[in-house]
Amino acid sequence: MKIKGTVLDVPVGTAVFTEKKWKSLSEAKITCLDYSVDMIEQARKRLEGFSNITCIQGDVGNLPMEGSSFDIVLSMNGFHAFPDKKKAFRETFRVLKPGGKFIACFYIKGKSVIIDWLVKNILAKKGWFTPPFPTEDQLLKILKHLYKDIVFQVDGSMVYFCCTK
Numbered sequence: 032m033k034i035k036g037t038v039l040d041v042p043v044g045t046a047v048f049t050e051k052k053w054k055s056l057s058e059a060k061i062t063c064l065d066y067s068v069d070m071i072e073q074a075r076k077r078l079e080g081f082s083n084i085t086c087i088q089g090d091v092g093n094l095p096m097e098g099s100s101f102d103i104v105l106s107m108n109g110f111h112a113f114p115d116k117k118k119a120f121r122e123t124f125r126v127l128k129p130g131g132k133f134i135a136c137f138y139i140k141g142k143s144v145i146i147d148w149l150v151k152n153i154l155a156k157k158g159w160f161t162p163p164f165p166t167e168d169q170l171l172k173i174l175k176h177l178y179k180d181i182v183f184q185v186d187g188s189m190v191y192f193c194c195t196k
């Protein structure tokens with residue numbers, strides 16, 4: 032699919048999963064943001080040479096963009112890492128244009144005893160995941176409050192969704 036508008040990839044991480052796609056979207060204006068200086072440097076290196084792609088170090092809870100700036104906000108594997116999820120939901124909503132799409136995937140709690148144990152006892156202790164994690168019902172309530180046209184799929188302990196502001 033060819034995208035022509037403005038896209039925010041938050042958190043971009045090292046851009047390992049989005050590099051190919053972003054490089055193919057020559058008509059889109061893409062902003063990639065991550066809190067980690069190390070991650071954003073790696074993303075910058077991968078994406079350098081593409082004048083329509085900008086990499087910024089920053090906090091999803093305090094995005095340095097005007098409201099209603101983006102046609103698409105993509106958040107892959109971010110919300111289980113973000114420390115302040117309330118602010119992250121608020122800011123991703125704020126920077127989306129009316130009619131813009133919020134697309135995300137991340138871990139949700141309550142689907143697998145084993146995965147919940149791993150997240151709590153290993154991934155959260157390493158600092159890779161940050162509680163509290165929403166359950167499916169809690170997440171749906173948040174999304175329904177903010178968005179319409181919610182397409183929502185749960186696969187194991189991961190949720191994938193696309194919704195419209």
Ligand SMILES: C[S@@+](CC[C@H](N)C(=O)[O-])C[C@H]1O[C@@H](n2cnc3c(N)ncnc32)[C@H](O)[C@@H]1O
Pocket residue numbers: 041042043044045046047048064065066067070089090091092106107108109112113114
């Ligand atoms: C699991 S990685 C996901 C990166 C990428 N989307 C991917 O799927 O490979 C989680 C990322 O969230 C970033 N992160 C954590 N807290 C953040 C915050 N407050 N604002 C922006 N990025 C944050 C981390 O630096 C890390 O790069």
